[in-house]
Amino acid sequence: MTQFYGKTKICYGDDAMDVLEQLAVTQAFIVTDQVMVSTGFVDRVKSHLDRSGVGYHVFADVEPDPSLETVVKGARLLLQNKSDLIIALGGGSPIDAAKAIAYFADKAAEDAGKPLFVAIPTTSGTGSEVTDISVVTDKINEVKIPLSDEALIPDIAILDARFTRTVPPHVTAATGMDVLTHAIEAYTSRQANAFTSNYALNAVQYVFDYLLRAYRNGDDMEARENMLLGSCMAGMAFNNSGLGITHSIAHSLGGIFHVPHGLANSVLLPHVVRFNSFDVGIRYQEIAQKIGLPASTVEEGTASLVKAIREMNETMGIPNRIGSLKIEESAFMANLNTIARNVLGDICTAGNPRRPSEGDIVELLRQAW
Numbered sequence: 001m002t003q004f005y006g007k008t009k010i011c012y013g014d015d016a017m018d019v020l021e022q023l024a025v026t027q028a029f030i031v032t033d034q035v036m037v038s039t040g041f042v043d044r045v046k047s048h049l050d051r052s053g054v055g056y057h058v059f060a061d062v063e064p065d066p067s068l069e070t071v072v073k074g075a076r077l078l079l080q081n082k083s084d085l086i087i088a089l090g091g092g093s094p095i096d097a098a099k100a101i102a103y104f105a106d107k108a109a110e111d112a113g114k115p116l117f118v119a120i121p122t123t124s125g126t127g128s129e130v131t132d133i134s135v136v137t138d139k140i141n142e143v144k145i146p147l148s149d150e151a152l153i154p155d156i157a158i159l160d161a162r163f164t165r166t167v168p169p170h171v172t173a174a175t176g177m178d179v180l181t182h183a184i185e186a187y188t189s190r191q192a193n194a195f196t197s198n199y200a201l202n203a204v205q206y207v208f209d210y211l212l213r214a215y216r217n218g219d220d221m222e223a224r225e226n227m228l229l230g231s232c233m234a235g236m237a238f239n240n241s242g243l244g245i246t247h248s249i250a251h252s253l254g255g256i257f258h259v260p261h262g263l264a265n266s267v268l269l270p271h272v273v274r275f276n277s278f279d280v281g282i283r284y285q286e287i288a289q290k291i292g293l294p295a296s297t298v299e300e301g302t303a304s305l306v307k308a309i310r311e312m313n314e315t316m317g318i319p320n321r322i323g324s325l326k327i328e329e330s331a332f333m334a335n336l337n338t339i340a341r342n343v344l345g346d347i348c349t350a351g352n353p354r355r356p357s358e359g360d361i362v363e364l365l366r367q368a369w
């Protein structure tokens with residue numbers, strides 16, 4: 001059986017925040033971080049709630065890579081406040097934390113109905129506003145706890161590009177390349193289907209049309225809005241299709257060398273496209289054709305796509321080799337087999353079109369150094 005699941009109501013455009021005034025709720029619990037408080041973004045959310053007479057409690061304790069401790073604290077407060085609405089405002093971390101808070105609070109409360117969940121992303125990258133995934137870090141045992149459950153998917157996503165306007169260029173670049181990686185890996189996944197491919201291919205087009213514009217001029221609101229849409233579409237795709245080994249390797253580089261997620265994906269993506277091209281070259285040719293690159297043969301299409309990704313990286317100051325990241329060569333080489341084993345055990349590897357061996361990954365990593 002082939003399935004596609006899309007539950008989230010997506011509201012976008014200049015007046016998208018007005019949806020907050022149309023909800024049949026009485027008490028909101030806003031999950032966010034201190035940056036959102038200091039930039040006044042939390043006040044914008046509050047003003048909509050004030051207008052419709054909805055009470056609120058602001059939980060602004062979410063840190064990058066949210067901890068289990070924060071999530072437990074948030075879940076307790078959520079239950080104490082008897083909230084029937086959760087609003088997640090921020091980048092990937094506040095949205096992930098809010099998903100886990102809602103999940104644990106629901107497990108703890110026997111009688112209370114599940115609060116309505118609204119996600120408002122302030123970066124164009126994770127697609128977390130429409131996915132069933134959340135990652136929480138157990139800081140005491142230093143392990144990441146991935147949660148994946150349909151109950152984690154937000155009910156409503158508000159895509160208001162004004163929240164992304166102040167994102168600095170280097171973050172716009174890395175998060176935007178993460179969107180491209182989601183889209184390309186979703187399109188070539190073993191679990192791709194007609195619906196995921198539709199969202200993924202269009203997301204690729206959005207990134208190629210708008211990412212460089214948003215990077216060069218953060219005030220280009222047409223570009224900002226379309227990157228938010230592209231990010232959300234890529235999220236819809238990979239939530240159903242899974243991803244591939246660009247993500248698996250990025251997870252391991254993040255865990256061992258603390259390379260930021262989007263940056264790791266940007267550097268690795270062209271290398272993984274080359275690696276996979278023997279198996280799914282025709283899919284890369286289709287992507288190249290979609291964005292108007294020379295692609296009269298499979299080989300030409302793959303080469304064009306790799307060249308276009310590399311050029312996009314170079315234009316935005318992102319290196320094309322792992323060796324250009326802040327990693328010691330000796331430490332990297334000493335960890336090649338560990339990374340390869342992590343990759344084989346990573347959940348994203350199941351989606352990769354080519355089944356890699358440990359030796360294949362080691363070779364890929366050497367070539368990408």
Ligand SMILES: [Zn+2]
Binds near residue numbers: 126181182247261265
């Ligand atoms: Zn990603």
